[in-house]
Amino acid sequence: MKFALIMGASGDIGKGIAQEMAEKGWSLYLHYHSNPESVEEQIRNYQTDYPKQDFFALPLDMTEEEISLFLQSIYQLDAVVFASGFTTYQLLTEISSTDMDRMWRVHVKTPILLIQHLQDKLARSRHGRIIFISSIYGEIGSAMEVFYSTTKGAQLAFVKAYSKEVASLGITVNAISPGAIATKMNQDFTPAEVEELESEIPLGRLGNVSEISFWVTQLVDKRSAYMTGQSIVVSGGWLK
Numbered sequence: 001m002k003f004a005l006i007m008g009a010s011g012d013i014g015k016g017i018a019q020e021m022a023e024k025g026w027s028l029y030l031h032y033h034s035n036p037e038s039v040e041e042q043i044r045n046y047q048t049d050y051p052k053q054d055f056f057a058l059p060l061d062m063t064e065e066e067i068s069l070f071l072q073s074i075y076q077l078d079a080v081v082f083a084s085g086f087t088t089y090q091l092l093t094e095i096s097s098t099d100m101d102r103m104w105r106v107h108v109k110t111p112i113l114l115i116q117h118l119q120d121k122l123a124r125s126r127h128g129r130i131i132f133i134s135s136i137y138g139e140i141g142s143a144m145e146v147f148y149s150t151t152k153g154a155q156l157a158f159v160k161a162y163s164k165e166v167a168s169l170g171i172t173v174n175a176i177s178p179g180a181i182a183t184k185m186n187q188d189f190t191p192a193e194v195e196e197l198e199s200e201i202p203l204g205r206l207g208n209v210s211e212i213s214f215w216v217t218q219l220v221d222k223r224s225a226y227m228t229g230q231s232i233v234v235s236g237g238w239l240k
Contacts, residue, residue, distance in 0.1 A: 001027050003029065014031075021217065022049070023050075029056050042055075071114070071117050085107055087103075092146040128171035135149075135152040164229065176232045200238060207236055
């Protein structure tokens, strides 16, 4: 049986990834912080639909550095997907040091701390997979989200470097960089703002969560073993 840890499984993209991986036979560790109800509902549904698989809810505040208890709940592991994240919309001169620290820890420091401790488990799999859900802004940057762009760019730099270090262990490390996806992260946009955004996207619409989870299932497939250190941009042609 294959086991995956999905960080941020309570969010829209994390939930979509969990659903698709459960459908494909994966047992899942589902991480959450502020929305346990989402994960609890998922587990009830998965246990009914996939009774031969295992599903576990794991809480963790990724802005804190205490991860030892969280790690004690993880046994076999074949894949890790980092789908946690948040942003703020403001000029760089307006972002607080506290928000910088929180964003850095959620997007970069805590994922790397977890990987340090989980590497041996992934290596024992011989088909270990690490996937970051990054952002198009990590590729090209964005005004009003400068620090968010910085942390997402750091994820991509980590993917490129760490993939070389663990290739001989059978672990691949890749990223998916979504463009504008229809999630709660974009719920503050007015209809006019959404329409303006869609007009800038060559495909003329926001992306769907399933169009991100699809690529996760490709990267965890054994046939993706020769792909590592890469970022797949899924943006409808936007900003490219």
